[in-house]
Amino acid sequence: MKAQKRFAISSVLTIAMAATTAQAFWGNNEANPILSTYADIATANYSDALNDAKTMQATIKGFTDNPTADTMSTAKASWLMARESYGLTEAFRLSNGPIDAEEGWHAQAYGAPEGQLNAWPLDENMIDYTTDAKGNTTSGNIIDTAGMFNPGGENPTVVNVSTITADAIAALNENGGDANVATGYHAIEFLLWGQDQDYANFMKDSVTNGALVAGQRTVADYTTAKNADRRKQYLNAASALIVSDLEAMVAAWADGDNTNYKAALLGNNSDSTKNIDEKTALSQIFAGLGVFVKSELANERIAVAVLTPSEEDEHSCFSDNTHRDITTNYQGFKNLIFGTYNGVSYGTAPVDAMQDKSELMALIKSADNKVNQMNALAQTSRHFDHQIRPNDSQAKQIKKLKNELRAIGDQMIYVSRANGIDLTVGDVTDGEETKL
Amino acid sequence: MKKIIVVLTLFVSFAASAVNQAFFDGVIIANTNQAIGSATNITNSITKSDQQAAKANFANLVRDWKKVETTYLLGDLNEDYLDTPRYVDIFHGNNEDIKSQLDLIIESDDDLTYALYKHSHKTINALEYVLFTKDITNPRVKAIALIISKSIASYLTEILDGYHTHQAKFLKSEQFASAVLLNTLVAGTYKLKEWRIGDVVGLSKKYKGKADNRRAEYVLSGNSINAIKAILQTHQQVINSKNYKDFGDIAREYKANAEIDTAISHLNKSISNAKDMVDSDLDSAKGVALFNATSQLMTSYYIALMDRLGFVSKVLDADGD
Numbered sequence: 001m002k003a004q005k006r007f008a009i010s011s012v013l014t015i016a017m018a019a020t021t022a023q024a025f026w027g028n029n030e031a032n033p034i035l036s037t038y039a040d041i042a043t044a045n046y047s048d049a050l051n052d053a054k055t056m057q058a059t060i061k062g063f064t065d066n067p068t069a070d071t072m073s074t075a076k077a078s079w080l081m082a083r084e085s086y087g088l089t090e091a092f093r094l095s096n097g098p099i100d101a102e103e104g105w106h107a108q109a110y111g112a113p114e115g116q117l118n119a120w121p122l123d124e125n126m127i128d129y130t131t132d133a134k135g136n137t138t139s140g141n142i143i144d145t146a147g148m149f150n151p152g153g154e155n156p157t158v159v160n161v162s163t164i165t166a167d168a169i170a171a172l173n174e175n176g177g178d179a180n181v182a183t184g185y186h187a188i189e190f191l192l193w194g195q196d197q198d199y200a201n202f203m204k205d206s207v208t209n210g211a212l213v214a215g216q217r218t219v220a221d222y223t224t225a226k227n228a229d230r231r232k233q234y235l236n237a238a239s240a241l242i243v244s245d246l247e248a249m250v251a252a253w254a255d256g257d258n259t260n261y262k263a264a265l266l267g268n269n270s271d272s273t274k275n276i277d278e279k280t281a282l283s284q285i286f287a288g289l290g291v292f293v294k295s296e297l298a299n300e301r302i303a304v305a306v307l308t309p310s311e312e313d314e315h316s317c318f319s320d321n322t323h324r325d326i327t328t329n330y331q332g333f334k335n336l337i338f339g340t341y342n343g344v345s346y347g348t349a350p351v352d353a354m355q356d357k358s359e360l361m362a363l364i365k366s367a368d369n370k371v372n373q374m375n376a377l378a379q380t381s382r383h384f385d386h387q388i389r390p391n392d393s394q395a396k397q398i399k400k401l402k403n404e405l406r407a408i409g410d411q412m413i414y415v416s417r418a419n420g421i422d423l424t425v426g427d428v429t430d431g432e433e434t435k436l
Numbered sequence: 437m438k439k440i441i442v443v444l445t446l447f448v449s450f451a452a453s454a455v456n457q458a459f460f461d462g463v464i465i466a467n468t469n470q471a472i473g474s475a476t477n478i479t480n481s482i483t484k485s486d487q488q489a490a491k492a493n494f495a496n497l498v499r500d501w502k503k504v505e506t507t508y509l510l511g512d513l514n515e516d517y518l519d520t521p522r523y524v525d526i527f528h529g530n531n532e533d534i535k536s537q538l539d540l541i542i543e544s545d546d547d548l549t550y551a552l553y554k555h556s557h558k559t560i561n562a563l564e565y566v567l568f569t570k571d572i573t574n575p576r577v578k579a580i581a582l583i584i585s586k587s588i589a590s591y592l593t594e595i596l597d598g599y600h601t602h603q604a605k606f607l608k609s610e611q612f613a614s615a616v617l618l619n620t621l622v623a624g625t626y627k628l629k630e631w632r633i634g635d636v637v638g639l640s641k642k643y644k645g646k647a648d649n650r651r652a653e654y655v656l657s658g659n660s661i662n663a664i665k666a667i668l669q670t671h672q673q674v675i676n677s678k679n680y681k682d683f684g685d686i687a688r689e690y691k692a693n694a695e696i697d698t699a700i701s702h703l704n705k706s707i708s709n710a711k712d713m714v715d716s717d718l719d720s721a722k723g724v725a726l727f728n729a730t731s732q733l734m735t736s737y738y739i740a741l742m743d744r745l746g747f748v749s750k751v752l753d754a755d756g757d
Contacts, residue, residue: 133540201546201550201551201553202553203550204546204550303519307519307522307555308532308554308555308556309553309555310554390553396516399516399519400516403515403518407515435528435529436519436529
């Protein structure tokens, strides 16, 4: 059982959201251009993520209605596509925004669904069968328990899973502990791909052997195998939850709504008490970007996997899509500091005010090269879980990438300073990041 | 786990004539060479299946590795070496249960080259478990112990080579050298008083009022006080040596006499308190006294001395998982 990798916003920046009476009325003030750019990218990015999730939901429905190798392949392709746009949105995390705010009106209004959307690493053994370290098939999971299910862990609550519904798996998510992940992209990933990891020894790789081989769940799990119908229920329930959670994010960032989070961020919410002080907003965003790239991406998603080394700690360990997770997370970060989305400028960017960007740009250029290399090898030679093997030359490069991403996180101090906000290394580092 | 982040910002006005080559050679290089020698000795003992000698040499390895770890600044000279210490030592840096993992590996017949794939399986912590709970006359146990001791020796050699290759960065910039050295001392003192003493005696934030000797760093071999003494001796090498110009001398040049004297006083008190202790004393009044002395040492470093020398410091610590 692994603890879920999810951070609280830096305590140093736990700044109460403050109302500004001067910005009480819609359109009375020009919004800060950096905040406008940030918010407009959020609008576009979450809209794309929702559309891709809806496509995934439709293809999963098509697969479960008619389970064949082709429809399964289509469903997998749509999951991979959905991860592309969602991965970019992850740079909006850790900034006290609607995706993961822990307090405030917007946490209540939008449900802070990050943990329900993208929790990891998950204990897949809770969802469906696996092959354990001794080669035995596990049981006692949600799929094979047609009745009351106890997720185990600390103070668990029993949930009725006679029918696997969105409500049932939502009630099970993190019920009994952070590793008890029952919802989100990675639950679907496991149900589509199945186990890839050899729990006994990932160097032996005896479950799905091969450097370019991901999980090998068969269509039979959805046709002739026991509990096939319950797997179908699970897939549809999980995809429905993702869509509803992303609909909430789209609503939070929608244009033309003077009651939503975007309006509050830009100081235009009709309820002036919800408006966020401009300096507070910028502080939280700059610090959040730093923490995301340094502590979440570099430390939790790369360092833990490569320094252990551990396949269990790669982000998409069933589909072997981790190289794309890293790539899109990094691209999402770059989108927000450069004010671009899909290669199009969205306006004033945080880096525009920097007098000297040379160190930041040198780090980004070097990290770009390593990310590209990781991607190229993942497609042609070996997946991320083979690249992190201690005897693989790529392991050293991935460690260097980790170091560069951490340095890029620290660069947010200078990005921030150029925009009149003072941050420290502590502000761009999560004090609870995994110590390695 | 506890997490500490020490951030140092150097005022431009501070321009100390930093520690010199004699210090670098006499402390950084000499300690690393000594640790390599201890790792070699333990490998020889294991090769001879001499468990008693191996255990005795393990105490020397703990002592010498802690000295290397206490002034480890190679990651500041070249980022490729940032993670090297965690390949040697995972105390407080890893949530894995390596004992059960090593038991499985010993019981299996998997090729050890693959079975010991995790870095944590080849650390000093793993070596302690194997040497002090297993029989190295068992061929598989012996093979595992050898792989571990050779791995430690290899990383220590890598560290030595790294220092030789990148020493210019330390020696050419006086401000940089002073900053990274003090940073290392402060971070190390926090870990000393909080993890190595406070967690055991029940005075750390995480385990307040819950003393437990089983949290000691080397509980299996009884080398926890040995490690603490080595750390304190290394601080003495850095701030109070007569053999070369050290950090204490620099502090005096910049009129931080009172502050460095206070630090040395707390260091001497810590050394004195630890002198006659054994591991079982940690959970006692002696442990409390040692915790208090090392706490004062840390305070003297990161508040008084830093401030006097023109550093801005910030120490964060937080309870994690």
